[in-house]
Amino acid sequence: MSKKKTETLLSRDEPKERNVHSHIAPLYLSSTYIYPSVDEAQEIFKGRKKGHIYGRWSHPNAELVEEKLEAMQAKKNTKALLFSSGMAAIAAVFQALIKPGDKILVQGNIYGTTVDYLNHFSAQTGFESVFADLKKMNEVEALFKKHKFKVLYCETPSNPTIACYDLEKLSSIAHKNGAKVIVDNTFATPLLQQPLNLRADFEIDSSTKFLNGHGTGISGAVIGADKNFMEKDLWKIRKLNGSIISPMDAWLLNLGMKTLSVRMEKHCSNAMKVAEYLSKHKAVKSINYLGLKSHPDHKLAAKQMCGFGGVLSFELKDGYKAALKLMKHVKLCHLTASLGTTDTLIQHPASMSHYFVPKKQREEFGITDGLVRLSVGLENAEDIIEDLGRAMR
Numbered sequence: 001m002s003k004k005k006t007e008t009l010l011s012r013d014e015p016k017e018r019n020v021h022s023h024i025a026p027l028y029l030s031s032t033y034i035y036p037s038v039d040e041a042q043e044i045f046k047g048r049k050k051g052h053i054y055g056r057w058s059h060p061n062a063e064l065v066e067e068k069l070e071a072m073q074a075k076k077n078t079k080a081l082l083f084s085s086g087m088a089a090i091a092a093v094f095q096a097l098i099k100p101g102d103k104i105l106v107q108g109n110i111y112g113t114t115v116d117y118l119n120h121f122s123a124q125t126g127f128e129s130v131f132a133d134l135k136k137m138n139e140v141e142a143l144f145k146k147h148k149f150k151v152l153y154c155e156t157p158s159n160p161t162i163a164c165y166d167l168e169k170l171s172s173i174a175h176k177n178g179a180k181v182i183v184d185n186t187f188a189t190p191l192l193q194q195p196l197n198l199r200a201d202f203e204i205d206s207s208t209k210f211l212n213g214h215g216t217g218i219s220g221a222v223i224g225a226d227k228n229f230m231e232k233d234l235w236k237i238r239k240l241n242g243s244i245i246s247p248m249d250a251w252l253l254n255l256g257m258k259t260l261s262v263r264m265e266k267h268c269s270n271a272m273k274v275a276e277y278l279s280k281h282k283a284v285k286s287i288n289y290l291g292l293k294s295h296p297d298h299k300l301a302a303k304q305m306c307g308f309g310g311v312l313s314f315e316l317k318d319g320y321k322a323a324l325k326l327m328k329h330v331k332l333c334h335l336t337a338s339l340g341t342t343d344t345l346i347q348h349p350a351s352m353s354h355y356f357v358p359k360k361q362r363e364e365f366g367i368t369d370g371l372v373r374l375s376v377g378l379e380n381a382e383d384i385i386e387d388l389g390r391a392m393r
Contacts, residue, residue, distance in 0.1 A: 025061070031055045032054055033051065033054075057239050057244070061250035066082055067080075068254070070223070074194055074196075075197045079223070080224075080230075081221070081222050081230060081238060082220070082250060082253075083221070084220070084244065084249075085208065086206025086208060087113060088241075089205075089206075090114060090184070091117065092241065092243060093222055093234065095241075096233050097180055098127050099150075102127045103128045103129075104149055104153055105132060105151070106118060106131050107133075107154050110155040110184065112349065112355070115131075115362075131365075134152075134170060135163070137166075137173070144179070148177075149179045151181075152170060154182070154184070155186075156183065156187075156188075160313045160353065160373040161367065161371075162295075162309075162312055163288070163366075164297035171198065171200050181199070181202070182201065182202045185204065185205050186210070187210075187309050187310075187339075192264060192306055192308075192309060193304060198304065200225075201224065204221070204223075205220065207219040207221045207253055208220070210264065212256040214256050214341060215341040217252040217253060219245045219250070220245075263342070267377070267378065270377070270378065271308070271310045271311070272289070272291045274385060274388070275289035277385045278312075281392065283322065284315070285315045285370065286315045288313045290305070310339075310375060311373065313372060315371050315372075319368070323350070323351075323370050325391075326388075326392055327348055329390070329392075331387055331391075332344065332383055332384065332387035333391075337352045338375075340375060344384050346372065348371075349362075349372075374388075
């Protein structure tokens, strides 16, 4: 073959074997993949041989993290899929399971945008969301006798009230009545709690948060106990909706997960110190942290989890006014509606993350005007405590 012209050389990347063994997994920014032969291409398209076809379907950066999430699970033969956000992950599971006319039983005190999603799309697409206190097992049993639920949706620890829910008992009731169980595990991550090992069907994580850990990307994960359903039904929804995680976000997520174990250990120990301080502060009406023995769910959390997490919430005695004053006067704690990063983040649910939830609905489940949520970072705990104490004077 004759020597290629300059334009041709510049416009192409010729695949060839290179003696390069990267220490960190490379970032694959290719939208498509080429094949060494027509026969191999056909085998991949037919599903007879593993390979990548198009970045909307799958890509190496997503696959690497998915395999790590699967390897973390105590339950065998699970399947993980990564999405462009936690909400994309939640929406995909609902789309796969819920049809018009179906009913779902939902925990009352969950992430505000999940409530907003259910309130909006239940009206738009014709399914019914029934919000209830999932701590009351008799009430849960009664609701299942009254309604034929397709799904039970739970979040534990809950956002932002930091309550713990008995996943084994809830799963037992749901499965007895033919319903699937979905658990938002964002606050715990698979490191501290494994819903599938507690009989849930799906674990959802906003991997934007603790799994990434640095606030550098947006993503969501679904881990399912039914590998066949995940690989066919849920994967197809992700493929058709185009909701796969981007290669860059997957690459950043993989980097963040390398330090997950050491970060979560520090998040937990710092949160415990801050919770102990707040539990004695005169301006604080109540403190929600599962690590405190005074928390009503402490024993359940100790049984169900292997760490109490890095997020706590507390209610101020003077309500809304005191909460806003605290937000205005903190210096070290950053005011933002996210969580799970290396620095301490503070927010006021009533005016931020749960602003779009009707006041009556959020207050019914403990999300009051005076509630403040704190994602405790990796700073020295004394500095975090000093900042809060000064802001509450």
